[in-house]
Amino acid sequence: MAATPTTQNLPTVTAYELKLAWPLGAFFIVFFLAPLVLLFIVSLYTDTTMTHFGLTQYAKFLLDPFSLKVLGATLWLGVEVTALCLLLGFPLAYVYLRVPGWAQSVLILIVLLPLLTSVVVRTFAWIVILGRQGIINTALLELGLIDSPLRLLYTEGGVIVALAQVQMPLMVLPLITALTRIDPNLADASAALGAGAWRTFWKVTLPLTLPGVIAGCLLTYAAALSAFITQTLVGGGQMLFMPMYLYQQASTLNNWPFAAAISFIFLVAVFAVITVFNMLGKISQGYANA
Amino acid sequence: MQGFRRRMTAAPSTGQSLVIDAVTQRYGAFFAVDHVSLDIKAGELVALLGPSGCGKTTLLRIIAGFILQSEGHVVIGDRLMDGLPPNRREVGIVFQNYALFPHMTIADNIAYGLAARGVAADEQKTRVKDMLALIKLDHIADRFPKQLSGGQQQRVALARALAVKPNILLLDEPFAALDKNLRLDMQIEIKRIQRLAGTTAVLVTHDQEEALSMADRVAVLNAGRLEQYAPPTEVYDAPKSLFVNTFVGTANTLPGKVVALNGEATVALDIGGDIKTRAPTVPVAVGDRVTVCMRPEHLRLADSGEGIAGIVEMGLPLGPSIVHEVRTADGRALKVTEPRAAGAQPRAPGSAVRVRTVGANVISIFPAAAA
Numbered sequence: 001m002a003a004t005p006t007t008q009n010l011p012t013v014t015a016y017e018l019k020l021a022w023p024l025g026a027f028f029i030v031f032f033l034a035p036l037v038l039l040f041i042v043s044l045y046t047d048t049t050m051t052h053f054g055l056t057q058y059a060k061f062l063l064d065p066f067s068l069k070v071l072g073a074t075l076w077l078g079v080e081v082t083a084l085c086l087l088l089g090f091p092l093a094y095v096y097l098r099v100p101g102w103a104q105s106v107l108i109l110i111v112l113l114p115l116l117t118s119v120v121v122r123t124f125a126w127i128v129i130l131g132r133q134g135i136i137n138t139a140l141l142e143l144g145l146i147d148s149p150l151r152l153l154y155t156e157g158g159v160i161v162a163l164a165q166v167q168m169p170l171m172v173l174p175l176i177t178a179l180t181r182i183d184p185n186l187a188d189a190s191a192a193l194g195a196g197a198w199r200t201f202w203k204v205t206l207p208l209t210l211p212g213v214i215a216g217c218l219l220t221y222a223a224a225l226s227a228f229i230t231q232t233l234v235g236g237g238q239m240l241f242m243p244m245y246l247y248q249q250a251s252t253l254n255n256w257p258f259a260a261a262i263s264f265i266f267l268v269a270v271f272a273v274i275t276v277f278n279m280l281g282k283i284s285q286g287y288a289n290a
Numbered sequence: 291m292q293g294f295r296r297r298m299t300a301a302p303s304t305g306q307s308l309v310i311d312a313v314t315q316r317y318g319a320f321f322a323v324d325h326v327s328l329d330i331k332a333g334e335l336v337a338l339l340g341p342s343g344c345g346k347t348t349l350l351r352i353i354a355g356f357i358l359q360s361e362g363h364v365v366i367g368d369r370l371m372d373g374l375p376p377n378r379r380e381v382g383i384v385f386q387n388y389a390l391f392p393h394m395t396i397a398d399n400i401a402y403g404l405a406a407r408g409v410a411a412d413e414q415k416t417r418v419k420d421m422l423a424l425i426k427l428d429h430i431a432d433r434f435p436k437q438l439s440g441g442q443q444q445r446v447a448l449a450r451a452l453a454v455k456p457n458i459l460l461l462d463e464p465f466a467a468l469d470k471n472l473r474l475d476m477q478i479e480i481k482r483i484q485r486l487a488g489t490t491a492v493l494v495t496h497d498q499e500e501a502l503s504m505a506d507r508v509a510v511l512n513a514g515r516l517e518q519y520a521p522p523t524e525v526y527d528a529p530k531s532l533f534v535n536t537f538v539g540t541a542n543t544l545p546g547k548v549v550a551l552n553g554e555a556t557v558a559l560d561i562g563g564d565i566k567t568r569a570p571t572v573p574v575a576v577g578d579r580v581t582v583c584m585r586p587e588h589l590r591l592a593d594s595g596e597g598i599a600g601i602v603e604m605g606l607p608l609g610p611s612i613v614h615e616v617r618t619a620d621g622r623a624l625k626v627t628e629p630r631a632a633g634a635q636p637r638a639p640g641s642a643v644r645v646r647t648v649g650a651n652v653i654s655i656f657p658a659a660a661a
Binding site for chain 1: 354355356375376377378379380381382383385387389390391392393402403406407450451454
């Protein structure tokens with residue numbers, strides 16, 4: 001399909017774009033790309049004193065069931081957090097569009113609040129809520145619903161809930177944007193053609209929101225995987241995820257080459273997941289440019 | 291096409307009558323629609339005409355079921371619609387922006403309502419094919435809406451609405467987004483399809499030409515109230531109110547006072563001179579202040595003699611007619627449209643003229659607004 005007249009008539013601005021992108025580009029090269037290259041070189045050493053080159057670190061990780069289990073658990077944790085965010089975030093975004101202006105401000109504030117709070121404060125708040133003597137256990141005990149405190153803290157469920165709270169804005173904001181872009185007449189047209197609310201949702205609203213769903217999932221997933229502090233403090237010592245795993249190798253065991261290799265394997269694994277997400281996004285892109 | 295024709299002739303009218311009974315829509319103290327009653331016959335095309343904010347779109351949304359009216363009733367056929375959601379009203383809508391589903395092909399768009407009603411798949415296919423033939427787009431059934439021109443999108447929107455054989459077809463300013471040449475083509479096209487399908491249709495528009503040319507009857511709305519409900523020629527020739535007279539077509543207005551009433555009326559104009567008019571549609575008494583409404587094509591210019599004295603400000607030769615703007619002694623501008631003979635030139639600006647009417651039966655008077 002040919003471009004629309006508006007895009008055809010736009011002047012070519014590539015020259016400006018490149019010039020203006022230089023400061024940020026330089027920043028990224030010095031502080032992101034260069035360290036990454038260094039990291040990769042470090043990962044190619046076979047021993048902790050960094051004297052011999054070889055691929056033994058990668059082999060060590062990929063042949064070690066424990067390491068693979070940590071990688072799998074981390075990637076799966078991201079899926080669970082993303083799914084929970086989507087499950088809770090979609091109705092929230094849907095409600096957001098249907099409430100008056102003042103209620104929208106309140107909803108956005110509630111959604112953004114986790115981002116405005118320090119990660120450490122927020123995480124200790126979750127410990128207070130989920131702990132053995134925490135708010136939930138105390139309330140349930142007082143109500144006589146349970147006889148002994150439930151184990152909430154230091155469980156995967158606890159980590160998922162705490163992460164979902166933090167990542168919620170990353171899911172809800174793209175969803176709201178996508179829902180806002182849908183012509184309200186479409187729902188009316190669907191209803192007038194005899195479709196009930198569910199049919200309108202599945203056949204019209206959801207397909208047209210897919211780009212927002214993909215974007216939200218991408219952001220949430222990437223953020224959940226690397227949330228070092230929340231994973232560690234709420235998860236406790238029993239659960240090991242990739243960020244903590246490589247931190248232990250680097251800081252505690254001083255095994256820099258292995259830590260670097262873990263980083264790279266993690267990077268590639270996350271990259272693979274995100275590429276799949278992105279492909280889904282490309283497929284659904286056609287829907288958005290109505 | 292053949293299949294569709296056959297079915298149409300077998301059941302010539304799928305449309306139902308529509309009764310709007312004292313429908314009122316209130317927002318606090320504001321009346322968006324104020325006790326409007328309309329009786330629309332099966333197969334009829336009625337235009338709701340009025341300026342923006344007159345309540346015509348609100349009324350349309352009430353008929354469709356998107357808004358529940360504060361008072362009054364909507365009856366389609368013999369079914370009372372009050373409280374029924376839009377998806378159970380059997381009403382088709384064509385929106386101003388068409389509201390086609392952007393992620394579906396035009397064939398899928400047309401099939402949408404059929405699928406929602408649980409029509410069998412092969413029956414859906416036949417119906418979609420018939421509709422595509424009707425709108426002459428069968429060669430591009432697999433395109434997406436954004437790949438279509440405005441006129442094509444509109445035809446798809448119409449086909450989508452008609453595919454489910456609605457009892458009533460609602461058209462919400464469907465031509466507003468089209469350019470002028472295409473608009474006339476589409477007006478003819480839609481009228482053709484509406485006739486062929488025998489559907490009762492309600493057209494919302496602020497364009498008087500569109501209303502007059504397309505509708506069997508025109509309902510003129512102003513500030514939520516129904517001003518007149520009559521065939522187009524009657525609305526134009528015998529407007530029931532000053533608003534209708536000035537909104538539909540153009541009208542020169544002059545203030546005056548009624549001096550005689552005997553079948554027709556005689557009004558003494560404030561700028562001097564008497565003028566004979568037809569019997570008032572709104573009762574007035576001798577001595578009442580009135581507004582005299584004269585359409586430009588009902589006025590003629592003369593060099594001297596009887597008539598309202600004025601000075602030509604401008605003359606525009608428009609081909610078949612000549613329009614003059616004449617400034618009267620009290621500074622009012624009168625528009626005069628006369629047929630133009632071959633070779634006739636407009637009068638020179640500054641020339642003194644007399645403005646006469648072509649007859650009393652085309653001049654209307656309405657009580658002057660109390661102010």
